[in-house]
Amino acid sequence: MILVVGATGMVGGEICRLLAIDGQPVHALVRKSSDAHKVQHLHDIGIPTVEGDVREKSSLAQAMEYVTEVIATVSAMPFSYIAGENDIDAVDCHGMINLIDAAKEAHARKFIYTSFSGHLDIECPLRNAKRTVEKYLQESGLHYTILRPSCFMEVWLSPAVGFDTEHGQAQIYGSGENPISYISYKDVARFAVESLHNPAATDKILELGGPQALSQLEAVKIFESALGRKMKITHVTKQTLEHQRDEASDPMQESFSSLMLCVANGDPIDMTPIRNDFPFHLTSVKEYAQHMPH
Template sequence: MILVIGATGKLGGEICRRLSAEGKEVRAMIRPTAAPQKVEALKKMGVQIVRGDLRNFETFEPALKGIDTVISTVSSMPFSYVPGDNDIQNVDLAGIKKLVDKAKAAGVKHFIYTSFSNQIDQDVPLCNAKRAVEQHLEKSGLAYTILQPSYFMEAWLTPAVGFDVEHAKVQVFGDGTKPISYISVEDVAKFAVASIENPAARNAKLELGGPDKLSQLDAVRIFEKVDGRKFEVQYVPMEALKEQLNAATDPMQQSFSGLMLAVAKGDPIDMDKTLKAFPIPLTSVKDFAKRMEPVA
């Protein structure tokens, strides 16, 4: 049986859908406060629901009973973040590290963890938590797979970060010329599912990107062509991004500022080697622009 942590999120939900479609037994550890409609959607897929919380370590044991593989996609950011409670320290760092320990003790065979690209190396709370969990997992004695995707199209090409297609207005970080391997959530889900049985995923880090290395301005041009309108582009200079990061006091604000600064620096991923081991068709930014599905 496979346990998915973060199943009510877009990535975790897509992983559950794909696993269920393949006839796999899937369990999801869901917080008591999770949206009922999302829980019902998982139940309709045939997913077994167990209540649990990464802040409450006592809930881990029943969730892990009989589990062979754990897939963690969860983060406190951005939608469920509560400072000092459901936050980076308690969920993204302490909670997942303890989950790794409990998984080892429960006899779990394989732990798949969703981090992000190794080139996103800002000294901010979320980045530091991700790297700390990666190191903890590598030393745990569990067979592991660490997925390191670049920037999700469903987040970074949407109004949530100033990429407003509806109003043909885009906020560009830095000069907008550095290449980024934007990747679809669906494609990351495919890699997560494939990692369960593909030997190339065992005790491995998989940096994941889309089929193209595109600058922010390249992405704007693609959307303009698909949409048929000229977009208004507003630039946020590197110095302004650095000032924003230095002025941020909340860990979530610091983390978002760091991620925006990393976007400005670029994040190109070479997928040739990975695609030889995982022959998975990749979604292009043009494909995504035609779908126009914002993050949920």
């Protein structure tokens, strides 16, 4: 039995969809407070749910019954963040540690954890939580796969961060000239599912990117070609981002500003070696751009 934790999120939901198509035995951990429409969608695609909360270790024991593999994508960042209640420390750090402990106590065989790229490594609360959990998982005695995806194109090339194709505006972090291996969240989900049974993923850290590394400015040109019109570019300097990080009022804002700095610095990932072991099609920025609103 596979337990997906983070199933109402973007990556976790896609993982559930893929597992349902494959007909694999799976259920999803949800909270009492989880979005009812998202929970219903899981039921609609044939995914049973079980209640539990990574913040409360005692709530995980029943959810772990008969579980052999855990796939964890849950995070408090950015949409469910509540300071002091549902935050980086409670969910991304201690919540994940609770989940690893529960998996170990249930004698699960494998734990697949979604972190983020090793190059996105400016110190901040989210980065520190991710690296702490990675180390804890590696030392847990469980077989593991740690997925370290680069920037999700659906996030970092979207209106949420100022990349607004509908209104023809692109906010660029730093010079915009450093290459980034933008990856689709759907491909990250595919890597997670493939890692269940692919021996190349056992006890490994997988640095994940898309099929090519592109600068932010190169990505703009791809979107301009797909849209058939120019986009207005504005730059946010690294100095501005550093000031935002230093003046941040909470761990989420500090982490988000730090991630923007990481984007400014770039994150190229050579996918040639890993594609020999995972030979499926990777979504390109060009393919993503062609499906954006014009």
